[in-house]
Amino acid sequence: MSNVQRVLSGIQPTGRFHWGNYFGAIRQYIALQEEYEAYYFIANLHALTTIRDAQTLRQNTLDAAIDLLALGLDPDKAALFVHSDVPEVTELCWILMTGTPMGLLERCHAYKEKKAKGLTADAGLFTYPVLMAADILAYDSNLVPVGEDQVQHIEVTRDLARSFNHHFGETFVMPKAHVLEQAARVPGTDGEKMSKSYGNTIEIFEDPKTMRKKIMRIQTDSRPMEEPKDPDTDHLFQLYSLFADEAQRAEMAETYRRGHFGYGMVKKALADLAEAYFAEARKKRAALAADPNYVRQVLRDGTEKARAKAGEVLERVRRACGTAWWG
Numbered sequence: 001m002s003n004v005q006r007v008l009s010g011i012q013p014t015g016r017f018h019w020g021n022y023f024g025a026i027r028q029y030i031a032l033q034e035e036y037e038a039y040y041f042i043a044n045l046h047a048l049t050t051i052r053d054a055q056t057l058r059q060n061t062l063d064a065a066i067d068l069l070a071l072g073l074d075p076d077k078a079a080l081f082v083h084s085d086v087p088e089v090t091e092l093c094w095i096l097m098t099g100t101p102m103g104l105l106e107r108c109h110a111y112k113e114k115k116a117k118g119l120t121a122d123a124g125l126f127t128y129p130v131l132m133a134a135d136i137l138a139y140d141s142n143l144v145p146v147g148e149d150q151v152q153h154i155e156v157t158r159d160l161a162r163s164f165n166h167h168f169g170e171t172f173v174m175p176k177a178h179v180l181e182q183a184a185r186v187p188g189t190d191g192e193k194m195s196k197s198y199g200n201t202i203e204i205f206e207d208p209k210t211m212r213k214k215i216m217r218i219q220t221d222s223r224p225m226e227e228p229k230d231p232d233t234d235h236l237f238q239l240y241s242l243f244a245d246e247a248q249r250a251e252m253a254e255t256y257r258r259g260h261f262g263y264g265m266v267k268k269a270l271a272d273l274a275e276a277y278f279a280e281a282r283k284k285r286a287a288l289a290a291d292p293n294y295v296r297q298v299l300r301d302g303t304e305k306a307r308a309k310a311g312e313v314l315e316r317v318r319r320a321c322g323t324a325w326w327g
Protein backbone atom coordinates (compact mmCIF):
# COMPACT_ATOMS: atom_id res chain seq x y z
CA MET A 1 0.00 0.00 0.00
CA SER A 2 1.34 3.44 -0.91
CA ASN A 3 2.33 6.30 1.37
CA VAL A 4 -0.09 8.79 -0.15
CA GLN A 5 -2.42 10.15 2.51
CA ARG A 6 -6.07 10.24 1.56
CA VAL A 7 -8.97 12.16 3.00
CA LEU A 8 -12.56 11.14 2.38
CA SER A 9 -15.95 12.25 3.55
CA GLY A 10 -19.60 12.04 2.56
CA ILE A 11 -22.58 14.28 3.13
CA GLN A 12 -26.25 13.44 2.68
CA PRO A 13 -28.33 15.46 0.22
CA THR A 14 -31.34 15.48 2.53
CA GLY A 15 -31.94 19.22 2.21
CA ARG A 16 -29.89 22.37 1.99
CA PHE A 17 -26.71 22.40 4.07
CA HIS A 18 -26.69 24.23 7.39
CA TRP A 19 -24.08 25.84 9.61
CA GLY A 20 -23.51 22.53 11.43
CA ASN A 21 -22.61 20.84 8.15
CA TYR A 22 -20.35 23.72 7.22
CA PHE A 23 -18.33 24.20 10.39
CA GLY A 24 -18.45 20.54 11.43
CA ALA A 25 -17.49 19.10 8.07
CA ILE A 26 -17.40 21.13 4.83
CA ARG A 27 -14.87 23.67 6.06
CA GLN A 28 -12.54 20.75 6.89
CA TYR A 29 -13.07 19.21 3.44
CA ILE A 30 -11.87 22.43 1.89
CA ALA A 31 -8.87 22.88 4.17
CA LEU A 32 -7.73 19.27 3.80
CA GLN A 33 -7.93 19.17 -0.01
CA GLU A 34 -4.73 21.25 0.03
CA GLU A 35 -2.61 18.56 1.66
CA TYR A 36 -4.29 15.26 0.92
CA GLU A 37 -5.52 13.23 -2.01
CA ALA A 38 -9.16 14.05 -1.44
CA TYR A 39 -12.44 12.23 -2.14
CA TYR A 40 -15.76 13.83 -1.25
CA PHE A 41 -19.12 12.42 -2.18
CA ILE A 42 -22.80 13.23 -2.02
CA ALA A 43 -24.32 10.34 -0.11
CA ASN A 44 -27.52 9.81 -2.10
CA LEU A 45 -27.73 6.11 -1.21
CA HIS A 46 -27.80 7.04 2.46
CA ALA A 47 -30.37 9.75 1.79
CA LEU A 48 -32.71 7.14 0.30
CA THR A 49 -33.41 5.97 3.84
CA THR A 50 -35.33 9.24 4.34
CA ILE A 51 -36.11 10.76 0.92
CA ARG A 52 -38.65 8.73 -0.97
CA ASP A 53 -39.24 11.06 -3.89
CA ALA A 54 -37.13 10.78 -7.06
CA GLN A 55 -37.36 14.40 -8.16
CA THR A 56 -36.46 15.69 -4.69
CA LEU A 57 -33.45 13.40 -4.47
CA ARG A 58 -32.24 14.39 -7.95
CA GLN A 59 -32.62 18.09 -7.22
CA ASN A 60 -30.99 17.85 -3.79
CA THR A 61 -28.05 15.97 -5.27
CA LEU A 62 -27.33 18.67 -7.83
CA ASP A 63 -27.88 21.40 -5.23
CA ALA A 64 -25.43 19.68 -2.91
CA ALA A 65 -22.77 19.64 -5.61
CA ILE A 66 -23.34 23.32 -6.37
CA ASP A 67 -23.17 24.22 -2.67
CA LEU A 68 -19.92 22.36 -2.13
CA LEU A 69 -18.26 23.93 -5.17
CA ALA A 70 -19.50 27.39 -4.19
CA LEU A 71 -18.06 26.94 -0.70
CA GLY A 72 -14.60 26.24 -2.08
CA LEU A 73 -14.34 22.58 -2.93
CA ASP A 74 -11.86 22.61 -5.81
CA PRO A 75 -12.38 19.91 -8.44
CA ASP A 76 -8.73 20.22 -9.50
CA LYS A 77 -7.71 19.17 -6.02
CA ALA A 78 -10.49 16.87 -4.85
CA ALA A 79 -12.68 14.28 -6.54
CA LEU A 80 -16.31 15.27 -6.04
CA PHE A 81 -18.81 12.57 -6.98
CA VAL A 82 -22.17 11.01 -6.24
CA HIS A 83 -22.28 7.93 -4.02
CA SER A 84 -24.35 5.70 -6.29
CA ASP A 85 -22.04 6.28 -9.26
CA VAL A 86 -19.43 4.04 -7.63
CA PRO A 87 -20.99 0.55 -7.57
CA GLU A 88 -17.78 -0.93 -6.14
CA VAL A 89 -18.86 0.48 -2.80
CA THR A 90 -22.12 -1.47 -2.66
CA GLU A 91 -20.26 -4.68 -3.50
CA LEU A 92 -17.85 -3.96 -0.68
CA CYS A 93 -20.79 -3.23 1.60
CA TRP A 94 -22.14 -6.74 1.05
CA ILE A 95 -18.75 -8.33 1.64
CA LEU A 96 -18.39 -6.41 4.91
CA MET A 97 -21.97 -7.20 5.91
CA THR A 98 -21.19 -10.92 5.92
CA GLY A 99 -18.76 -10.29 8.75
CA THR A 100 -20.78 -7.77 10.75
CA PRO A 101 -22.20 -8.91 14.10
CA MET A 102 -25.85 -7.89 14.58
CA GLY A 103 -25.00 -6.63 18.07
CA LEU A 104 -22.58 -4.08 16.67
CA LEU A 105 -25.35 -2.52 14.56
CA GLU A 106 -27.91 -2.73 17.35
CA ARG A 107 -25.69 -0.42 19.39
CA CYS A 108 -25.50 2.26 16.67
CA HIS A 109 -27.35 5.40 17.66
CA ALA A 110 -29.38 6.23 14.53
CA TYR A 111 -31.10 2.85 14.73
CA LYS A 112 -31.32 2.84 18.53
CA GLU A 113 -32.92 6.29 18.62
CA LYS A 114 -35.53 5.41 16.02
CA LYS A 115 -36.40 2.21 17.85
CA ALA A 116 -36.58 4.01 21.19
CA LYS A 117 -39.14 6.40 19.68
CA GLY A 118 -41.25 3.40 18.73
CA LEU A 119 -40.70 3.99 14.99
CA THR A 120 -40.15 1.10 12.64
CA ALA A 121 -36.67 0.99 11.19
CA ASP A 122 -35.91 -0.62 7.85
CA ALA A 123 -32.92 -2.75 6.93
CA GLY A 124 -31.38 0.25 5.16
CA LEU A 125 -31.20 2.24 8.36
CA PHE A 126 -30.07 -0.77 10.39
CA THR A 127 -27.19 -1.62 8.03
CA TYR A 128 -26.32 2.03 7.32
CA PRO A 129 -23.04 1.91 9.30
CA VAL A 130 -21.80 -0.97 7.11
CA LEU A 131 -22.40 1.05 3.96
CA MET A 132 -20.58 3.92 5.60
CA ALA A 133 -17.68 1.59 6.42
CA ALA A 134 -17.57 0.54 2.76
CA ASP A 135 -17.64 4.22 1.73
CA ILE A 136 -14.53 4.83 3.78
CA LEU A 137 -12.58 1.61 3.22
CA ALA A 138 -13.09 1.57 -0.56
CA TYR A 139 -10.65 4.45 -1.01
CA ASP A 140 -7.88 3.48 1.45
CA SER A 141 -8.89 6.59 3.40
CA ASN A 142 -6.59 7.67 6.20
CA LEU A 143 -8.56 10.62 7.47
CA VAL A 144 -12.32 11.22 7.67
CA PRO A 145 -13.40 14.77 8.58
CA VAL A 146 -16.79 14.66 10.33
CA GLY A 147 -18.79 16.13 13.19
CA GLU A 148 -18.96 14.33 16.51
CA ASP A 149 -22.22 12.52 15.61
CA GLN A 150 -20.39 10.40 13.02
CA VAL A 151 -17.52 9.26 15.23
CA GLN A 152 -19.33 6.11 16.33
CA HIS A 153 -19.68 5.07 12.68
CA ILE A 154 -15.97 5.48 12.14
CA GLU A 155 -15.35 3.27 15.16
CA VAL A 156 -17.59 0.65 13.53
CA THR A 157 -15.57 1.05 10.32
CA ARG A 158 -12.35 0.42 12.22
CA ASP A 159 -13.86 -2.66 13.90
CA LEU A 160 -14.94 -4.10 10.56
CA ALA A 161 -11.59 -3.34 8.91
CA ARG A 162 -9.69 -4.89 11.82
CA SER A 163 -11.78 -8.01 11.77
CA PHE A 164 -11.49 -8.41 7.96
CA ASN A 165 -7.73 -7.88 8.11
CA HIS A 166 -7.49 -10.42 10.91
CA HIS A 167 -9.49 -12.99 9.04
CA PHE A 168 -8.26 -12.54 5.46
CA GLY A 169 -4.90 -10.84 5.88
CA GLU A 170 -3.85 -7.18 5.74
CA THR A 171 -6.25 -5.60 3.21
CA PHE A 172 -7.68 -2.34 4.53
CA VAL A 173 -6.08 0.89 5.62
CA MET A 174 -7.17 1.88 9.14
CA PRO A 175 -9.04 5.23 8.93
CA LYS A 176 -9.15 7.91 11.60
CA ALA A 177 -11.89 10.44 12.36
CA HIS A 178 -10.90 14.09 12.13
CA VAL A 179 -13.10 16.18 14.41
CA LEU A 180 -12.49 19.86 15.12
CA GLU A 181 -13.13 20.51 18.79
CA GLN A 182 -14.53 23.99 18.24
CA ALA A 183 -17.14 22.71 15.75
CA ALA A 184 -17.68 19.10 16.81
CA ARG A 185 -21.30 19.78 17.70
CA VAL A 186 -22.59 23.08 16.35
CA PRO A 187 -25.72 24.12 18.28
CA GLY A 188 -28.99 24.97 16.58
CA THR A 189 -31.35 27.85 17.33
CA ASP A 190 -32.63 26.01 20.44
CA GLY A 191 -29.18 25.10 21.79
CA GLU A 192 -29.51 21.41 20.87
CA LYS A 193 -27.27 19.97 18.14
CA MET A 194 -28.10 21.71 14.86
CA SER A 195 -29.93 19.11 12.82
CA LYS A 196 -32.59 19.00 10.11
CA SER A 197 -34.54 16.50 12.16
CA TYR A 198 -34.80 18.93 15.09
CA GLY A 199 -36.00 21.84 12.92
CA ASN A 200 -33.40 24.15 14.48
CA THR A 201 -31.14 24.79 11.50
CA ILE A 202 -29.85 27.92 9.81
CA GLU A 203 -28.99 27.17 6.20
CA ILE A 204 -25.77 28.41 4.65
CA PHE A 205 -27.48 29.84 1.58
CA GLU A 206 -30.66 30.98 3.28
CA ASP A 207 -31.73 34.33 1.87
CA PRO A 208 -30.23 37.02 4.12
CA LYS A 209 -33.58 38.24 5.41
CA THR A 210 -34.75 34.80 6.53
CA MET A 211 -31.33 34.13 8.00
CA ARG A 212 -31.56 37.28 10.10
CA LYS A 213 -35.04 36.31 11.28
CA LYS A 214 -33.84 32.88 12.34
CA ILE A 215 -30.87 34.38 14.16
CA MET A 216 -33.16 36.80 15.99
CA ARG A 217 -35.21 33.80 17.16
CA ILE A 218 -32.24 31.94 18.68
CA GLN A 219 -33.37 30.97 22.16
CA THR A 220 -31.70 32.77 25.04
CA ASP A 221 -32.30 32.93 28.78
CA SER A 222 -34.20 35.67 30.58
CA ARG A 223 -31.59 36.80 33.08
CA PRO A 224 -31.36 40.59 33.57
CA MET A 225 -29.08 42.50 31.20
CA GLU A 226 -26.82 43.73 34.01
CA GLU A 227 -25.89 40.24 35.13
CA PRO A 228 -22.43 39.01 34.06
CA LYS A 229 -22.63 35.83 31.95
CA ASP A 230 -20.34 32.94 31.16
CA PRO A 231 -19.66 32.90 27.40
CA ASP A 232 -18.39 29.33 27.48
CA THR A 233 -21.78 27.85 28.32
CA ASP A 234 -23.81 29.99 25.94
CA HIS A 235 -24.84 28.58 22.55
CA LEU A 236 -25.34 32.05 21.04
CA PHE A 237 -21.74 32.89 21.92
CA GLN A 238 -20.63 29.55 20.50
CA LEU A 239 -22.28 30.39 17.17
CA TYR A 240 -20.81 33.88 17.20
CA SER A 241 -17.35 32.38 17.81
CA LEU A 242 -17.56 30.27 14.68
CA PHE A 243 -17.71 33.38 12.51
CA ALA A 244 -15.64 35.79 14.57
CA ASP A 245 -11.91 36.32 14.41
CA GLU A 246 -9.74 36.04 17.51
CA ALA A 247 -10.08 39.74 18.51
CA GLN A 248 -13.85 39.84 17.99
CA ARG A 249 -14.27 36.66 20.01
CA ALA A 250 -12.16 37.98 22.90
CA GLU A 251 -14.07 41.26 22.94
CA MET A 252 -17.45 39.56 22.94
CA ALA A 253 -16.34 37.18 25.71
CA GLU A 254 -15.32 40.21 27.74
CA THR A 255 -18.74 41.80 27.17
CA TYR A 256 -20.42 38.63 28.45
CA ARG A 257 -18.31 38.59 31.59
CA ARG A 258 -18.97 42.30 32.27
CA GLY A 259 -22.72 42.03 31.86
CA HIS A 260 -24.86 45.04 30.89
CA PHE A 261 -25.61 43.89 27.37
CA GLY A 262 -28.61 42.50 25.54
CA TYR A 263 -28.68 39.27 23.56
CA GLY A 264 -30.23 41.28 20.71
CA MET A 265 -26.90 43.04 20.24
CA VAL A 266 -25.07 39.68 20.04
CA LYS A 267 -27.59 38.38 17.53
CA LYS A 268 -27.21 41.41 15.33
CA ALA A 269 -23.42 41.09 15.43
CA LEU A 270 -23.75 37.41 14.55
CA ALA A 271 -26.07 38.15 11.62
CA ASP A 272 -23.66 40.77 10.25
CA LEU A 273 -20.71 38.41 10.47
CA ALA A 274 -22.60 35.46 8.97
CA GLU A 275 -23.88 37.51 6.06
CA ALA A 276 -20.40 38.76 5.21
CA TYR A 277 -18.86 35.33 5.77
CA PHE A 278 -20.92 33.62 3.06
CA ALA A 279 -21.27 36.61 0.68
CA GLU A 280 -18.54 35.45 -1.70
CA ALA A 281 -19.82 31.86 -1.79
CA ARG A 282 -23.33 33.14 -2.45
CA LYS A 283 -22.13 34.94 -5.59
CA LYS A 284 -20.22 31.90 -6.73
CA ARG A 285 -23.25 29.74 -6.13
CA ALA A 286 -25.40 31.86 -8.42
CA ALA A 287 -22.85 31.50 -11.22
CA LEU A 288 -22.62 27.72 -10.76
CA ALA A 289 -26.39 27.31 -10.64
CA ALA A 290 -26.55 28.98 -14.05
CA ASP A 291 -24.15 26.39 -15.48
CA PRO A 292 -25.46 22.92 -14.53
CA ASN A 293 -23.52 21.28 -17.36
CA TYR A 294 -20.26 22.34 -15.79
CA VAL A 295 -21.38 20.87 -12.46
CA ARG A 296 -22.39 17.60 -14.13
CA GLN A 297 -18.99 17.40 -15.80
CA VAL A 298 -17.24 17.94 -12.46
CA LEU A 299 -19.22 15.03 -11.03
CA ARG A 300 -18.40 12.80 -13.99
CA ASP A 301 -14.67 13.56 -13.68
CA GLY A 302 -14.84 12.95 -9.94
CA THR A 303 -16.54 9.60 -10.50
CA GLU A 304 -13.80 8.53 -12.85
CA LYS A 305 -11.11 9.26 -10.24
CA ALA A 306 -13.13 7.64 -7.48
CA ARG A 307 -13.87 4.49 -9.45
CA ALA A 308 -10.24 4.06 -10.38
CA LYS A 309 -9.27 4.05 -6.71
CA ALA A 310 -12.23 1.97 -5.51
CA GLY A 311 -11.63 -0.54 -8.32
CA GLU A 312 -8.08 -1.02 -7.15
CA VAL A 313 -9.15 -1.60 -3.54
CA LEU A 314 -11.96 -3.94 -4.56
CA GLU A 315 -9.54 -6.04 -6.57
CA ARG A 316 -7.49 -6.48 -3.40
CA VAL A 317 -10.62 -7.33 -1.39
CA ARG A 318 -11.91 -9.86 -3.93
CA ARG A 319 -8.58 -11.64 -3.94
CA ALA A 320 -8.39 -11.62 -0.16
CA CYS A 321 -11.83 -13.14 0.41
CA GLY A 322 -11.96 -15.39 -2.64
CA THR A 323 -14.79 -13.89 -4.68
CA ALA A 324 -12.08 -13.44 -7.33
CA TRP A 325 -12.52 -17.11 -8.25
CA TRP A 326 -10.48 -16.68 -11.40
CA GLY A 327 -7.21 -15.71 -9.73
Ligand code: TYM
Pocket residue numbers: 008009010011012013020021022023024025026043046131132135136144145146147148149150183184185186187193194195
Ligand atom coordinates in the same frame (compact mmCIF):
# COMPACT_ATOMS: atom_id res chain seq x y z
P1 TYM B 1 -24.73 14.13 7.47
O1 TYM B 1 -25.14 14.25 6.05
O2 TYM B 1 -25.79 13.97 8.50
O3 TYM B 1 -23.84 15.35 7.87
C1 TYM B 1 -22.75 15.76 7.07
C2 TYM B 1 -21.61 16.20 7.96
O4 TYM B 1 -22.00 17.29 8.77
C3 TYM B 1 -21.69 17.02 10.13
N1 TYM B 1 -22.68 17.69 11.00
C4 TYM B 1 -22.35 18.42 12.08
N2 TYM B 1 -21.16 18.73 12.62
C5 TYM B 1 -21.17 19.53 13.72
N3 TYM B 1 -22.30 20.02 14.29
C6 TYM B 1 -23.52 19.72 13.78
N4 TYM B 1 -24.63 20.22 14.34
C7 TYM B 1 -23.59 18.89 12.63
N5 TYM B 1 -24.60 18.40 11.87
C8 TYM B 1 -24.02 17.67 10.89
C9 TYM B 1 -21.78 15.51 10.24
O5 TYM B 1 -21.07 15.03 11.36
C10 TYM B 1 -21.16 15.08 8.94
O6 TYM B 1 -19.76 15.04 9.01
N6 TYM B 1 -23.37 9.32 7.66
C11 TYM B 1 -22.95 10.65 7.25
C12 TYM B 1 -22.64 10.74 5.78
C13 TYM B 1 -21.66 9.71 5.32
C14 TYM B 1 -20.25 9.72 5.56
C15 TYM B 1 -19.76 8.55 4.91
C16 TYM B 1 -19.41 10.58 6.25
C17 TYM B 1 -21.97 8.62 4.57
N7 TYM B 1 -20.81 7.90 4.33
C18 TYM B 1 -18.40 8.22 4.95
C19 TYM B 1 -18.05 10.24 6.29
C20 TYM B 1 -17.57 9.09 5.64
C21 TYM B 1 -24.09 11.62 7.56
O7 TYM B 1 -25.21 11.22 7.65
O8 TYM B 1 -23.69 12.91 7.62
